[in-house]
Amino acid sequence: MSFAKLDDHCRALGALEHALSILGTDEAVNMAPGGGEARAEAMAGLSGMYHRQATDPHVPDWIAAARAEELTQEQRVAVDELERSYVNLTCLPPEFVERKMRTGMRSEQLWRTARPKGDWEAFRPALEGVVALMREEAAMRAEVLGLAPYDALMEQFDPGNRSADITPVFAELKAFLVDFLPRALAVQEQRRARHPLKPLSGDYPVERQKSLGLAMMQAVGFDMNHGSLSVSDHPFCGGVPTDVRMTTRYRTDEFLSALMGILHETGHGLYEQNLPKAWAHWPSGKARGMALHESQSLFVEKQIGRNPAFWHFALPLVDAHLKESWTIEDLLPHVHQVTRGKIRVDADEVTYPLHVILRYELEQELLSGRLEVRDLPEAWDAKMQASLGISTLDDPKNGPMQDVHWPSGAFGYFPSYTLGALMAAQQWAAIARLNPDVDAEISKGDFTMVNAWRRDNIWLKASTGSTPEILEQATGEALNPAHFIAHLEARYGG
């Protein structure tokens, strides 16, 4: 009876999550420009309701009573994960949650206006408001969880991950990359000297790119009966597992960035679509966290989508939809292009972690108070110069204003991108050990075995363990950056 009570509890929360998720997608894709204020109020109200219901003081009693009942193994795991989630949620009073939601939404709306103009001064007060709130939040979470403030924030996104483990891994990776990047660029230059780069530029109507994207999504396993592809300013994968809302943005002067973006979001979408249906409304049935989620998107984008074997299958599709003819020799240099650039979402496999580590370092400084928002453009610039040799001081739009994360209040989220890249490489290595023919299968467009492994080892596991536990169960070892480093050496090291 108490387990049934918890089941109803999760179902009610599921209805509010569904609403918040679809409203969030709708805001980015369909909302009228003047609808923002009322939408912010509505989402703040629903978020407050969610928080009040999720933190219902009866939940601990129901959990205790359920544990006294005869439960299956799955039910026990579900109750444990619900308790973990409850403890994380009760860190914050509902008043704070509403305030954060409202501040975050307004600041995000301001960001959408100020960013195209690169108007840092117009945006700065909003970000200051968010940072002040995040300091409060980190302190409250840290106290309850007995974790360091930054770890307490990360715990929401990746249960079990700790900065004490991540910082040395990132330091090692950064040291490797700062050394490796000039080497990779030199290799690229030599290759281009032998085989000149055929420009990607051309005229690619959005409709053709969209039909190519849809074909590619379906080829790698996306179920169009339970999802769709739209356009938004910042690509994302939202919606609900039964109706995954992927978005992308198109340029009409080249097709590769939208296509790789679609492959990336498809990786997120596959994870959501293949979570265990029976537990969809329980915390244990949801995707584990952002790092594992990102490992799924990067698996499709990088391990599959930038694998030369994949292009033997993909190139005819590209040609058919875009009505062009590309050779692998002409396309791969674009797929494997390495560039020192300002923009994280446009970055390549080699430089991307440098963008992330920069944010990981800066957001810890912002939270601790060692850095203030007014000094952010200079701090950002200094790190960009040190790791990528680029200045963004005169270009805040493509400096600290480029991402939606901070304006919307998502601190502790950025490391997940690079943790995801490390985990994706580790998962690929595990698959390749089991199945040495994986490249041959992929070159035929056969993703059966790859998807079956991921379904059994990642997707169906949902949140039945912590992030490090699921990774270790799946791959037989703890997080090991050697796989990612070896992957970069093999693909870019010459």
Added chain:
Amino acid sequence: MSFAKLDDHCRALGALEHALSILGTDEAVNMAPGGGEARAEAMAGLSGMYHRQATDPHVPDWIAAARAEELTQEQRVAVDELERSYVNLTCLPPEFVERKMRTGMRSEQLWRTARPKGDWEAFRPALEGVVALMREEAAMRAEVLGLAPYDALMEQFDPGNRSADITPVFAELKAFLVDFLPRALAVQEQRRARHPLKPLSGDYPVERQKSLGLAMMQAVGFDMNHGSLSVSDHPFCGGVPTDVRMTTRYRTDEFLSALMGILHETGHGLYEQNLPKAWAHWPSGKARGMALHESQSLFVEKQIGRNPAFWHFALPLVDAHLKESWTIEDLLPHVHQVTRGKIRVDADEVTYPLHVILRYELEQELLSGRLEVRDLPEAWDAKMQASLGISTLDDPKNGPMQDVHWPSGAFGYFPSYTLGALMAAQQWAAIARLNPDVDAEISKGDFTMVNAWRRDNIWLKASTGSTPEILEQATGEALNPAHFIAHLEARYGG
């Protein structure tokens, strides 16, 4: 303090209404085919939450306490309307509301599948389930409100309207129309003999029709900063006042049906966009009801949009967007076309009320149990033959399966369409009395005075009185079908 408590109460309900409204629009416009079941569960859950909060047993105490405070006139009206709304909502237990929501959504989804195939037998059990629920609901409402069962259903849509008043008006109108229709058709035939009909058929790309529709929406006053136009199977006007979601459907072989549909939904949209902002979350600040709402859409579609004066202004816009050249003499016969047809939404001003009165009569019989769903196709056919001389017996898709209302559980709603037509004609007559130059203004595309009158007399009144009260305050008289009958005589009587 108690008024402030009620204000918070309305604000929380507003958040749930916002979610339900956007989710409803999203379902029709953007949802993936396989997303229906989870969406139905989520909306049932939110609807149950809404009902539980709206029927909070503390509300009567808060209302009593608020009335003991010093209130403005606006606040007193707001409290009165909240109480009316509370009484209507407490007719039904939350368990019933959730069951109705779930049954209605599933039956609507089944309707969406069965209707294109005209599969009456597949659809029938779903409709039977809905009718059984509606009988329960009408009985529960009738008991609490002290009204007849059918009146108790109508009370949700049009407070103050009673079948005892409507039935004789509809009987008179039906008698007039059954006599008038052959006369109007004969007049039409004579006109066509003098001036042969130029076919509407052609090739009209959706994009051009959409740009024409958007131009027309803006011309008559729709604010694109607070709304948008999409495509759905069944045109509607949804969303929220700050973000009105209009939809239409396009045929590419003619442009008039989509255009007139857009004008119709624009009328709904103008009402929503111009409701009083300060009271948006209170029942008194919402649109009064379906009949008045329909009077606003029919005002734009029929009183403005089929007025010959309007086409002096509109035709150049049509020509510019569709890249064609029409004369008024060639287009008006289409705008004023009268046809005996099967489909309500395609019907003209003259025949439309006959479609509505048929449904008004049948739904009363279904609710009272004098008619069962299995006998509906025959009953429908008999009435179609008697009033329009058409049989639908072999074509259930265009007979009793054509509308979304019954499958989604909206009984007592249909009369609003024709009440709206009567009220629109009465409002137009009131405006023409005040401003004899109204036709000249409209022929110049100047809707200033017409919209100012409607803003002051209808839109800003919101729900500060019952439907008959608002109509009488606006036009100086009670509902008077003579205006509509005179309007039809003048436009179609030769």
